[in-house]
Structures are given as structure tokens and as C-alpha cells.
């Protein structure tokens with residue numbers, strides 16, 4: 001054996017040993033053994049997503065394209081219960097979640113602002129229950145909402161207490177409240193799925209849940225897979241958008257990759273919806289079907 005062959009054999013041998021015994025290889029081997037669920041991808045649209053003039057048109061479009069969830073906004077929802085129930089009757093579409101819509105905010109320093117939040121949020125929860133929604137999405141405090149309670153352990157304890165009370169109201173109405181972590185530009189207080197899930201765990205209440213939004217996760221999460229997995233049994237909803245500009249999935253090209261996150265959702269047997277929360281920078285009639293195709297292909301691949 002000449003020197004070159006010796007080096008080659010030694011390097012290959014040591015590399016093989018190193019690979020076989022490394023934690024990465026063990027993890028990968030374990031990963032391959034995980035059984036992925038046959039869980040279908042349940043796609044949901046917010047009210048502005050589908051082409052069409054009226055809500056009826058949009059729901060027709062959604063039904064024809066296999067979209068099974070509808071996420072209305074919470075603003076004025078109690079006045080729309082009858083309309084929404086009528087339009088959804090006989091369709092294969094359920095209300096996936098209610099997107100916020102309350103006034104005031106839960107972590108305000110000002111008691112009157114907290115009261116406004118409580119009254120308007122409870123009204124939305126009641127309407128959400130009446131249209132069969134999985135939950136009502138809420139954010140503890142947006143950056144522009146001031147004066148805000150300080151980001152301390154006491155505030156966290158207060159938040160949990162308040163969430164338990166709201167959770168009681170939600171369960172009474174056959175729905176839940178869903179904490180949404182946002183990116184730091186919108187809300188510094190709650191930014192990661194794991195933090196939201198940890199609040200849910202400490203609230204220890206069936207009416208208190210959390211979600212992940214691919215758009216915010218792009219900024220805040222080191223791993224889509226890790227983020228969704230950290231939501232565990234508390235993960236109740238998912239938002240999706242393109243990852244560069246928050247438009248239709250696919251409109252930002254290569255960066256619109258959701259496979260890693262979808263893999264977690266499949267392995268977790270995530271039973272909820274993946275709901276569009278995004279604009280559209282091209283033509284909605286073309287961008288929506290392209291986005292649906294891209295998501296279904298990536299779900300299949302995950």
C-alpha cells in the first residue's frame with residue numbers, strides 16, 4: 001500500500017466510523033423510523049384570499065378548489081353569525097379560526113383598555129362558538145399598543161390568570177382562544193411558538209391554545225420543524241404566506257419552502273388547518289391555484 005492508498009483507506013475508515021457513531025447519524029436513523037401520518041392537508045382561506053366579489057362567490061371558489069376552512073375576521077362578527085351559518089350550510093367548509101378583531105389589549109397598563117379588550121373579546125368568542133370555530137386568535141400586545149405592562153414574570157403570571165378566565169368563557173361556547181406569536185417588528189412580547197406553548201402549558205386549560213405563522217416564523221424561529229413540534233398538543237392553528245413579502249405562497253420563488261414545517265405537522269398528526277394570511281402581488285386568479293398546487297406538492301414531499 002503506497003502512502004496515498006494508506007491515507008485514503010484510513011480517512012475513509014475513520015470517516016465511516018465517525019458517521020455511524022455520530023449523534024447526527026443516530027438522529028437521522030431515528031428520524032427515518034418515524035411514521036408520517038396520512039393526515040390530509042386542510043387548507044383554509046381568510047376572507048380576502050379567494051377571487052370573487054361576494055362571500056358566496058369566494059366560498060364557491062374555495063369548495064371547487066378543495067379548500068375546507070374559512071377564517072373570518074373578528075370585527076363585527078356577532079352581527080354576521082346568521083349570514084355565515086347560512087352561507088356555510090351544506091358545504092364542505094368549516095370555520096377554521098377567527099382572526100382577532102377585538103379592541104383594547106389584554107396587557108394594557110390602563111384598566112379601561114383592558115376592560116374594552118375583555119368585553120369585545122368575549123363577544124367575539126360567543127360569535128365564534130355560534131359559527132363552530134376552532135378558536136379565536138389573539139395577540140397579548142402589539143408594539144404600537146402602549147402603555148403596556150412590563151415584560152416581567154409578574155406580567156406573565158397575570159396573563160396566564162386572565163387567559164384561564166377567557167378560556168373558561170371559550171369552553172362554555174365550545175371554542176378556544178389561540179395565542180399567536182408574531183415577529184419582533186409587530187409584537188416583541190410573544191415571538192416564538194415554544195413560548196406560546198409554554199404559556200398554554202402553565203395555564204393548563206383546555207380552552208387556551210397557540211398557533212404558528214410561517215411568516216413570523218421566518219424571522220423568529222431557527223427551525224420550522226422545531227417550532228411546530230414545540231407547539232405539541234397546544235398547537236391549534238397555522239398561518240401561511242410567502243416568506244419574503246407575505247404574499248401568496250410561491251410568489252417569492254425559492255424561499256417559499258414549507259417542507260420542514262409540514263414534516264413536523266405530519267409527524268405530529270396535526271389535526272388543524274393551514275390558513276392563508278397574505279396579500280397577492282400578481283394576479284389572484286393565477287396566484288391562488290399556483291399557491292394551492294405548491295402547498296399540496298410540498299405536503300406530499302414532507
Ligand code: MG
Pocket residue numbers: 180213239277
Ligand atoms: Mg398570522
